[in-house]
Amino acid sequence: MSKLESQDILCYIDSLLKYSNYSRAAQSLYISQPYLTKVIKKIEIELGCELITRNKLPYRLTEQGKIYYQYLTSLENSYAKLMREISYVSDVSNKVLRIGILPSLGSYLTPLFLPDFLELHPACSINLVEDLPEKNEKRLQNNELDFWIGQNSSSISPNVNFVSWGRHSYRAVIPRCCELYQKDVAVIPEGTFDISTILNQRLILTSKGSAIRKQIDQLLSVYKIQPNIVMESNEIRTVLNLAKHNMGVTIVPESVHIEERASEYNIYPLPIDKISLDYFIAHHGERKLTSVDHDLIHTFLNHGQQCAV
Numbered sequence: 132m133s134k135l136e137s138q139d140i141l142c143y144i145d146s147l148l149k150y151s152n153y154s155r156a157a158q159s160l161y162i163s164q165p166y167l168t169k170v171i172k173k174i175e176i177e178l179g180c181e182l183i184t185r186n187k188l189p190y191r192l193t194e195q196g197k198i199y200y201q202y203l204t205s206l207e208n209s210y211a212k213l214m215r216e217i218s219y220v221s222d223v224s225n226k227v228l229r230i231g232i233l234p235s236l237g238s239y240l241t242p243l244f245l246p247d248f249l250e251l252h253p254a255c256s257i258n259l260v261e262d263l264p265e266k267n268e269k270r271l272q273n274n275e276l277d278f279w280i281g282q283n284s285s286s287i288s289p290n291v292n293f294v295s296w297g298r299h300s301y302r303a304v305i306p307r308c309c310e311l312y313q314k315d316v317a318v319i320p321e322g323t324f325d326i327s328t329i330l331n332q333r334l335i336l337t338s339k340g341s342a343i344r345k346q347i348d349q350l351l352s353v354y355k356i357q358p359n360i361v362m363e364s365n366e367i368r369t370v371l372n373l374a375k376h377n378m379g380v381t382i383v384p385e386s387v388h389i390e391e392r393a394s395e396y397n398i399y400p401l402p403i404d405k406i407s408l409d410y411f412i413a414h415h416g417e418r419k420l421t422s423v424d425h426d427l428i429h430t431f432l433n434h435g436q437q438c439a440v
Contacts, residue, residue: 137206138269140174143167144182144192144200151189161263161340174199207273214274226252226423231260231267231279233341239367239387240280240410248430252423263340271415278427282342282384284411293413294432300385301343301406303329304374305397311380317391321400327354329399333379335362335370343367346406347382384408 146156147167157164175182182196192200232241237259245257260267264281271279271291281287284295305311305319309332313319330351336358337344351358361379364370367387374381375389375396382401383389389398412431414420420428 137203138273140170141200141203141207142265142269143170144196144203147171147183148190148192160265210275211273226254226421227256227258228278228423228427229258229260229276231262231270231276233264233267233281234261234365236280236282236341236367237261244430244434247434248427251426251430255423264342268413271413274415274418277414277418277424279413280431281411281413282408283346284409284413287411287413290416291413292416292418293411294428295409295411296386296432298403298407298409300403301382301401301408302385302389303399303401304371304381304383304389305329305332305399306374306377306379307395308377309333309380311397311399313397315393316397317393319397319399321402324399326350326401326405327356329380329382329401330354330356330358332359334358334360335364335373335379335381336360337367337370338363338365341365341367342408343382343384346408350406382406386410 142160143156146159147153150156150159153168154164157167160167171182178195178199180195181193182199184191184193230241241259249255249257260270260276262270264279267276267279267281268288268291270276272288279291284293287293305313311324311328311332330347336347339348350356362370362373364373367383370381371383371387371389373379375392377395385400391398412428414424418424
């Protein structure tokens with residue numbers, strides 16, 4: 132079994148035990164329910180036993196399932212030890228930093244601070260691993276990544292250390308095609324609309340899996356809104372530009388610069404108690420930080436302070 136397979140299967144089992152439902156587990160993993168069922172069934176056929184009890188809730192590991200789970204965990208621990216030992220003998224002067232980040236976030240955030248960092252350490256190389264937050268957090272815990280950059284630190288595992296920019300709010304971009312648009316108004320005062328009113332408009336959103344989309348989906352669920360999503364994109368700049376060009380309303384972090392153009396669209400600050408984010412950079416709690424690591428963290432934080440001004 133490959134390292135990737137053992138890691139994925141652990142994630143699949145963890146999600147099934149968490150949700151006790153194949154459909155919800157598959158949705159949380161961003162895979163299809165038939166695929167998840169097929170993977171688990173294939174393993175059970177190979178082992179000749181059931182891994183999970185499914186005849187009553189909540190799901191639990193069978194005795195055979197516990198043995199298999201421990202086996203997968205031992206593979207993870209062995210690989211993590213290997214990565215630590217390799218890391219300890221690496222030449223710092225030619226260091227390669229492996230950084231995990233969501234693609235839509237990477238296209239916006241990395242150009243803001245990585246050029247400054249590489250000016251300090253021109254011999255350092257950056258290996259970006261662009262993937263979903265859940266998978267990159269798992270890689271970080273297994274020492275397959277040196278750092279993980281994300282947008283919401285509230286759900287980070289306790290064995291991961293992080294620093295963040297602090298709490299930032301979101302803004303909605305309301306173009307002329309929207310019934311809420313106010314002529315010749317650059318910034319509509321916060322509190323003018325309820326957030327549910329914004330969410331009931333034609334929406335242009337980042338794709339499923341992004342931290343922004345997760346928060347918006349959570350709000351849609353809270354307010355029981357069936358959204359009218361006219362466009363999705365992995366790139367936050369794309370959804371912003373489409374909204375500015377009159378396709379629909381979008382929601383972006385305040386740290387993303389939006390030029391004020393009252394004749395084309397309004398900017399509407401959303402309440403920070405309803406939706407907010409904190410950009411963070413994280414590393415494994417047992418990682419021994421080098422001077423290069425500290426410079427990366429400081430460069431990241433310095434830009435965050437500039438955005439907060």
